[in-house]
Amino acid sequence: MSTHRFEPDHYFITLGSHEPVLRVLPGDTVITTTVDARGYDARGEQVATRPNPQTGPFYIEGAEPGDTLVVHLDRLSPNRATGWGNAMLAPNVADPGYVSENPAAFQWETTIWNIDHEKGTASLEQAGARLGTLTLPMSPMLGCFGVAPREGQALSTRTSAECGGNMDYNGFVSGVTVYFPVFMPGALFFLGDGHALQGDGEISGTGIETSFEVQFTVDLIKGKPIEWPRGENGDYIFSVGNARPLDQALQHATTEMLRWLQADYGLSAREATLLLSYAGEYDVGNVFDPAYTMVCKILKRVLPQPT
Amino acid sequence: MSTHRFEPDHYFITLGSHEPVLRVLPGDTVITTTVDARGYDARGEQVATRPNPQTGPFYIEGAEPGDTLVVHLDRLSPNRATGWGNAMLAPNVADPGYVSENPAAFQWETTIWNIDHEKGTASLEQAGARLGTLTLPMSPMLGCFGVAPREGQALSTRTSAECGGNMDYNGFVSGVTVYFPVFMPGALFFLGDGHALQGDGEISGTGIETSFEVQFTVDLIKGKPIEWPRGENGDYIFSVGNARPLDQALQHATTEMLRWLQADYGLSAREATLLLSYAGEYDVGNVFDPAYTMVCKILKRVLPQPT
Amino acid sequence: MSTHRFEPDHYFITLGSHEPVLRVLPGDTVITTTVDARGYDARGEQVATRPNPQTGPFYIEGAEPGDTLVVHLDRLSPNRATGWGNAMLAPNVADPGYVSENPAAFQWETTIWNIDHEKGTASLEQAGARLGTLTLPMSPMLGCFGVAPREGQALSTRTSAECGGNMDYNGFVSGVTVYFPVFMPGALFFLGDGHALQGDGEISGTGIETSFEVQFTVDLIKGKPIEWPRGENGDYIFSVGNARPLDQALQHATTEMLRWLQADYGLSAREATLLLSYAGEYDVGNVFDPAYTMVCKILKRVLPQPT
């Protein structure tokens, strides 16, 4: 159970079967850094190109297709004093007629936010005549992270799939444990695209984008295949569907949760259905990226013990 | 500001320009009852036919097209000792391949739940080998309510639209204020389809369906047109989009919130966008009915005072 | 088998259970007129209000819920010298980013076309610097027609459903036989919204809109329920799905064709699937109206005789 400090010197804009930057064992902890979505690091220097350049891949010894990779997000910390974010809506989230009648609201503009690490806030000065300085609480999260996809694919970090990727879900914060299906030997874990905060849906196409220091701990569940990313925090277990349209992302998340409840909690299909139908919840991850993200979650306290 | 007690003797399964059952003034309060989605009342007797038979319509004096109807949900109380709910998933919420391979999970079955008014819970005995008796906290809500639609339409209570209807959103609970566009003289307010509780999405096609006693208070904002239903609780303001697919419901809700923030809170388009993008949230209402429901919401504490 | 000449003096903008204007027997023929989508008649006078005012309803004696109404479109003839049509795209048919960057292409503009009945063409003068006068062959069709919907609904003539309505499919031309499910006693057949011609998808939101003289002949198939409109021409049988998104319209049309092939042509599910998969075709009706329309069709010559 070693702790590795890893300083990246190159980055990837696809999740694919690239040469590993570090080999780690199940149980190991890694402390590393990520650059922002346009490749700017802690010093504000551009060291990689957009979109969402990734640190990694980390090769997890012993990981084989059909296993589940466990990634505990121990700590996600923005590591510079500013972040940036778009100040316009993505045109796909508004009524088409509203877009054609109000095109100015959809013109690209970016803003610089000040990060106050002590107060745990991000602030935009001159947000507008009514808002003045807009200050919001930080909730640092990873926007894009995951493993190498199946069959030797290399997927753009613009999008996401069964292997994770650019899910842009604001529930991926410190303390969360994430589960990924392993498709390639070593799993090949990548991470990047930290957001100091993000609204549901990432409807401007960004969170408050900045560079991070990240500490994570990996583990492996041998011989256990899952189909979509899953996660767990103190209160909830959740499954993650990535697809367009949102309806299909919801189908993936719901189906994965059904499988989870049956396989790991010993529930019959009827029991799983009753719990999901009357106690299940959904979160909207992103509705901007090529694949949207929908999360299906359920309170641990209404679940029986895992079997 | 009178309080009316109204005991219905007939019900409607469309929201349309039907003969009003009662005429009330802005500021008036109504105490009435609703039957469950199949038309069973507090005594367990069937007095109307499915789907979602409605009490009303209530004619609000002075309401004209272009006004906004305000409905404060003062109290929503299940008024019998049982409710019923489906124990299978709606096939549209799971992956199509999962449906064809696990058809048994989608076969229609209904269950009877016991309502404990004192403890505020609903319980299903024999939910399954692992769950035993499944007990969940109640959170009584109205599934289907709204006003007569535009242009003399009569819309089935299976679905929803700009006028409200079968939105099946579990946020429509006691204490919430709801705003509807007025399309026809008198607005013609209908209500029904109470759920003792419901998960996000109503993915079995039902909540725990039961009859209710409901107290509500109406008001009118003259000369203020809105395009979609809106709501407000202690913490949030929210807008409601009803459409298929979910992406379009989200577009309607997002666009309506943009309009709201600009018209009532004095925000520029840029300010509204910044708030929504970095502090906005989404709730999934239903993904079962002919029109799905998506809710866009924002914390009041990040908003400036209404102008 | 009478032939009725019927001159309308009022019109409806919902398909609903309105008072019939004429009662006819199965086998009867009706010759009548329709006004254009904004209510202008053969003389160019506005006699009704938009959208898509309907002639009818015609009560077919003996028609009961569970029957199939047969409507043969004997003749569809534009009856004035001009039509009108939009000269901008509907913003929902283009990429959202294209809309926000080229809003001028989506600004509402209408054009007047000259109809040459002898040549069978419609022409727009000054279509632009490169096109000069744009002349296209006419192919007169009905955009909006159908029967009263189930459960006493009254549906706007903006949209369509199981009962037909504003399907805007350019295959509904002279010589076609259309089949509608009967939901209400007498079926209550409506018709209107003639187009001199229309491209696939009705992507500007209109065809070349004009008033028509229409001759149609009705018949009844007793005790035969169908779920969606169907049609037949010399070469094809086809089924019509009306819904959003297009994927769902396609699901409805495909499923209805499966049912048709099995029930009327004696095919097993496997045989129906083989034919549809390897010889089936799709047409896009409209992608503009609240419900889109997708048509599934198959050549009669690859089908066995109906049983």
Added chain:
Amino acid sequence: MSTHRFEPDHYFITLGSHEPVLRVLPGDTVITTTVDARGYDARGEQVATRPNPQTGPFYIEGAEPGDTLVVHLDRLSPNRATGWGNAMLAPNVADPGYVSENPAAFQWETTIWNIDHEKGTASLEQAGARLGTLTLPMSPMLGCFGVAPREGQALSTRTSAECGGNMDYNGFVSGVTVYFPVFMPGALFFLGDGHALQGDGEISGTGIETSFEVQFTVDLIKGKPIEWPRGENGDYIFSVGNARPLDQALQHATTEMLRWLQADYGLSAREATLLLSYAGEYDVGNVFDPAYTMVCKILKRVLPQPT
């Protein structure tokens, strides 16, 4: 202008920046072979693994990002005596409720078809009690072909994107000229997945899958970027959108056609809109693969000369 005969000895299941198998010049012709979707060749031997193994990539000298690759499909000839195809529907093309109630219709089954090269037909014996032997005319097409995608991605041959790929459009037959955007140096052209015939939509998930001999001729349009695949046959020009849902595929195809008509035919946005709206047509490519395919087309005879 050489003619190359190329015999593949390995295949790829991603479109990516793989080592070229042959370098050719603009104007050159290649005669080669493709294996079927499961990797079986002309002798019926399995020489590659599914899905849709590709011959290539062919490096076109001089091709650079921002150019357009021209591929003329000179001849597509099935080169063995059998093909295979699924005999069940894809569950995503039918109503979800139909799937859960008729799961047997969606159970995987494959059939072997006899190819009669002389008569130009494919036949399935024992198609069923009513159909007996089902014989359909061949119309050989390429299901999956395209170029390496942008940014070093490697995309599964299950799906398609701006670079082409598994579009499964039955209009890609002999005589058609196809245009692809060039994203990587040399373009890197791949081809495979021949179908002896296929219905619209590929709703069983296959055409009649077989190995092919293919002759194609490449050319290059320097400095001309396009965004989506385009094509041309004797009667039509067409654009191809690949995405889910079908609505989005249609948006891509429509937008690409708008750009084409304006850039190459000198039309104003208004002229392009008029032509598309009143004379445009749509074809459904596939509604089975991870990305669906929609084609927007217009008759050459209604177009002015290219500028």
